Amino acid sequence: MHTPVTIIGAGLGGLTLARVLHVHGIPVTVHEAESSPSARAQGGLLDIHDYNGQLALKAAGLLDEFHAIVLEGRQALRVLDRDGTVLLDQPDDGMGGRPEVQRGDLRQLLLDSLPAGTVRWGHKVSRVRALGEGRHEVTFADGGTVVTGLLVGADGAWSRVRPLLSTATPEYIGKSVVETYLFDAGTRHPAGAKAVGGGMLIAPSPGREIFAHREKDDTLHVYVGVSEPQDWFAAIDFTDAATASARIAQEFDGWAPELTALITDSDVPPVLRPLYALPAGHRWERVPGVTLLGDAAHLAAPNGEGANLAMLDGAELGEALAAHPDDIETALTEYERAMFPRSAETVMDEMPELDAHGVIDWFTGQGR
Numbered sequence: 001m002h003t004p005v006t007i008i009g010a011g012l013g014g015l016t017l018a019r020v021l022h023v024h025g026i027p028v029t030v031h032e033a034e035s036s037p038s039a040r041a042q043g044g045l046l047d048i049h050d051y052n053g054q055l056a057l058k059a060a061g062l063l064d065e066f067h068a069i070v071l072e073g074r075q076a077l078r079v080l081d082r083d084g085t086v087l088l089d090q091p092d093d094g095m096g097g098r099p100e101v102q103r104g105d106l107r108q109l110l111l112d113s114l115p116a117g118t119v120r121w122g123h124k125v126s127r128v129r130a131l132g133e134g135r136h137e138v139t140f141a142d143g144g145t146v147v148t149g150l151l152v153g154a155d156g157a158w159s160r161v162r163p164l165l166s167t168a169t170p171e172y173i174g175k176s177v178v179e180t181y182l183f184d185a186g187t188r189h190p191a192g193a194k195a196v197g198g199g200m201l202i203a204p205s206p207g208r209e210i211f212a213h214r215e216k217d218d219t220l221h222v223y224v225g226v227s228e229p230q231d232w233f234a235a236i237d238f239t240d241a242a243t244a245s246a247r248i249a250q251e252f253d254g255w256a257p258e259l260t261a262l263i264t265d266s267d268v269p270p271v272l273r274p275l276y277a278l279p280a281g282h283r284w285e286r287v288p289g290v291t292l293l294g295d296a297a298h299l300a301a302p303n304g305e306g307a308n309l310a311m312l313d314g315a316e317l318g319e320a321l322a323a324h325p326d327d328i329e330t331a332l333t334e335y336e337r338a339m340f341p342r343s344a345e346t347v348m349d350e351m352p353e354l355d356a357h358g359v360i361d362w363f364t365g366q367g368r
Contacts, residue, residue, distance in 0.1 A: 003148075003149040003150050003328065004027040004028065004029060004148065004149075004150070005017075005018075005021055005026060005027070005028040005029070005148075005150045005152060005321070006028075006029055006031065006138065006146060006148035006150065006151050006152065007028060007029070007030045007031070007152045007154050008030075008031050008125055008128075008138065008151070008152065008153050008154060008155045008159075008160065008161055009030070009031075009032060009153070009154035009155035009156060009159075009294075009296070010030050010032035010034070010107075010111075010119050010121075010154075011107070011154060011155075011156060011294065011295075011310065012103070012106060012107060012110065012294075012307050012310050012311050012314075013154045013293045013294035013295075013307075013310030013311055013313055013314040014030055014152070014154030014155075014293070014294070014314065015030065015107065015110035015111060015114070015119075015314070016056050016057075016060055016110060016310070016311040016314030016315055016318070017152060017154065017293065017313075017314030017315070017317055017318050018030050018110075018114055018118055018119075018314075019060040019061075019062070019110055019113050019114060019314075019318075020059050020060050020314065020315050020317075020318025020319060020322070021318045021321065021322070022113075022114060022115065022118070023059075023060065023061055023318075024318065024319075024321075024322035026318075026321060026322065026325070028118065029118065029120060029146075030114075030118055030119045030120065031119075031120050031123035031125070031138070031140070031146070032119055032120065032121055032122075032123060033122070033123065033124035033125070033155075034121060034122070035121055035122045036121050036122075037107070037108065037111055037121075039121075041104070042102075042103045042104035042107055043103040043104070044102070044103060044213055044215055044221040045071070045074060045100045045101065045102060045103070045200075045213040045215055045221065046100065046101055046102075046103050046106065046307050046308075047075070047098040047099065047100050047304060048066070048098065048099060048100075048101060048106070048307075048308060048311075049097065049098050049305075049308050050096065050097050050098070052305070052308040052309060052311070052312040053307065053308035053311050053312065054066070055312060055315065056308075056311035056312045056314065056315035056316075057311070057315075059315040059316075059318070059319060060110075060113070060315060061113075062109060062110070062113060065109050065113075066101070066106070066109065067096075067099075069101050069102070069105045069106065069109060070096075070099040070100065070101055071099075071100050071101060071102070071215075071216055072092070073092045073198045073199065074092065074099070074100035074198065074199045074200070074213070074214065075092040075093065075094075075097075075098055075099060075100060075199055076090060076091050076092045076197055076198040076199030076200070077089075077090045077199055077200050077202070078090075078195075078196070078197045078199070078200070078201050078202070079201075079202045079203075079204075079356050079359055079360055080195060080201060080202070080203045080256075080259065080356065081203070081355075081356040082203060082205055082252075082254070082255045082256065082259070082356070083255070083256050084195065084255075084256030084258055084259060087356050087360060088360050089197070091198075092198070092199060100199070100200075100213070102215065102216060103307070122142075123140045123142075123144070124140060124141040124142075125138055125139070125140060125141075125155065125160040125161075126139050126140060126141045126160075127139040127160075128151070128160055128161055128163075128164060130164060130287075130290075131147065133288070133289075134149055134150075134288035134289025134290075134328070134329075135147060135148065135149050135289060136148055136151045136164070136289060136290060138151065148289075149289055149328070150289055150290075150321075150328055151164075151289060151290045151291075152290070152291055152292070152293060152317070153290070153291070153292040153293070153296040153297075154292075154293050154294055154296060154310070154314070155296055156294070156295045156296055156299075157170050157276055157295050157296075157299045158170070159292065159295075159296035161290065161292060161296060162292060162296055162297075164287060164290050165284040165285075165287050165290060165291070165292060166282065166284045168278050168279055168282050169278075170276035170277060170278055170299050171276060171277065171278075171279075172229075172230055172274055172275070172276055173275045173276065173277050173301050174227055174228075174229065175225060175226065175227040175228075175275050175301070176225075176226060176228070176230070176233055176272055176273060176274045176275060177223045177224065177225050177226075177272075177273045177275060177302075178223075178224040178226065178244075178248050178263070178270045178271065178272055178273070179221070179222065179223055179224075179270065179271040179273060180221075180222040180224065180245070180262065180263060180266030180268065180270050180271075181219060181220065181221055181222070181266060181267055181268045182219070182220040182222070182262065182265055182266060182267055183217075183218070183219055183267045184218055184219075185214070185218050185219065185220045186218050187218075188267075189220065189261065189265055191257070191258040191261060192212075192220055192258055192261050192262050192265065193214075193218075193220065194258065195212075195256075195258040195259060195262070196212045196213075196214050196220055196262075197214070198214055199213070199214060200212070200213050200214075201213075202356075202359060203255075203259050203356065204355060204356055204358075204359050205355055205356075206227075206355065207226070207227040208225065208226060208227070208251055208252060209224075209225040210222065210223075210224055210225070210252070210259055210262060210263075211223040211224075211225070212262055220262065222262045222263070222266070224248060224252075224262075224263055224270075226248065226251055230274060233272055233274070236248070236272075238269070238270065238271075238272050241266075241269035241270060244269070244270050245263055245264050245266060245270050246264065248263055248270065249263045249264050275301055275302065276299060277299055277300050277301050277347075278298060278299045278300070280300075280344060280347045281340075281344040281347070282297070282298055282343075283336075283340045283344075286329070286332065286333055286336065288328075288329060289328065291317070291332050291335065291336060293310060293313035293314055293317060293339070294306070294309065294310030294313055294314070295310065297313065297339065297343065298339075298343035298344075298346075298347070300343075300346065300347050303346065303347075305346050309342070309343060309346060312342075313335075313339055316335055316338060316339070317331075317332075317335045317339075320332070320334045320335045
């Protein structure tokens with residue numbers, strides 16, 4: 001393949017694509033808006049599944065390196081009722097079906113697997129335009145440009161590449177998550193640490209829910225889900241950490257104190273994260289020389305599959321290009337033909353808003 005691949009976005013999907021292309025000897029450049037790999041925190045734990053994310057890592061030749069960064073025991077799962085009653089307590093089965101890793105560690109693993117200079121940091125896209133015959137020009141915020149015969153948008157929810165293919169834009173799903181962190185949990189936050197256990201905690205209720213992970217260094221990373229319109233959250237002053245935490249905790253009045261403490265005892269100011277999604281089944285007609293992967297293609301409500309799907313997208317696109325080095329359009333068509341139904345099916349499989357008993361029934365019914 002003689003046409004260098006230009007990837008916009010150095011997230012997990014874009015980097016997996018770059019790695020698979022590198023394995024097959026295909027030239028690739030990744031342009032990333034962030035100024036460096038350490039420009040911001042990279043999020044919390046990810047469970048990497050044996051039916052998608054791990055398949056991507058196998059295609060990238062990185063399974064052994066992946067196993068080295070797995071956090072042992074974090075596949076454990078607890079489901080608590082709002083009064084703190086433990087309804088499900090599953091230990092880590094040690095089978096490796098969905099091992100947990102820190103997102104930042106996984107991203108660094110992928111970065112380390114690429115030749116120096118593959119990722120161009122500080123390249124924020126300001127405009128993308130079609131030049132005809134499958135060629136596109138990308139303009140960056142610093143005024144620089146690049147022209148490419150194969151452009152891949154791996155640039156997330158607010159993709160600058162997506163408008164080349166689709167008029168769809170993400171819409172608020174009616175729910176936001178408030179993130180908190182509790183450090184040195186075993187000694188400083190023992191009640192919360194006991195509630196969470198060794199892996200993941202789910203304490204659900206329709207419209208209100210608490211999820212938490214035990215990350216490395218004895219950190220509890222908490223996601224407090226509240227289903228309200230954006231105007232409701234706009235009335236809360238998140239610049240005042242104590243007031244904001246107290247206001248969110250009010251929505252869990254009557255819940256067990258060890259659960260509400262995961263909100264009020266945060267060691268960092270609470271962070272509001274509104275949730276957006278593209279239309280279910282989002283797809284586009286084939287446009288020469290350009291495609292999308294990950295959230296740029298199929299942004300959905302968090303369901304544990306987003307990072308896995310992005311990585312599988314990247315791996316399958318890379319393998320399709322390697323299989324058709326002299327026919328880019330055949331490769332892109334083959335990739336999209338598999339990607340569209342897979343992402344649509346995953347959205348259909350999302351967990352509805354349930355109470356704790358309903359969540360357990362849902363998990364059991366799904367064979368998870």
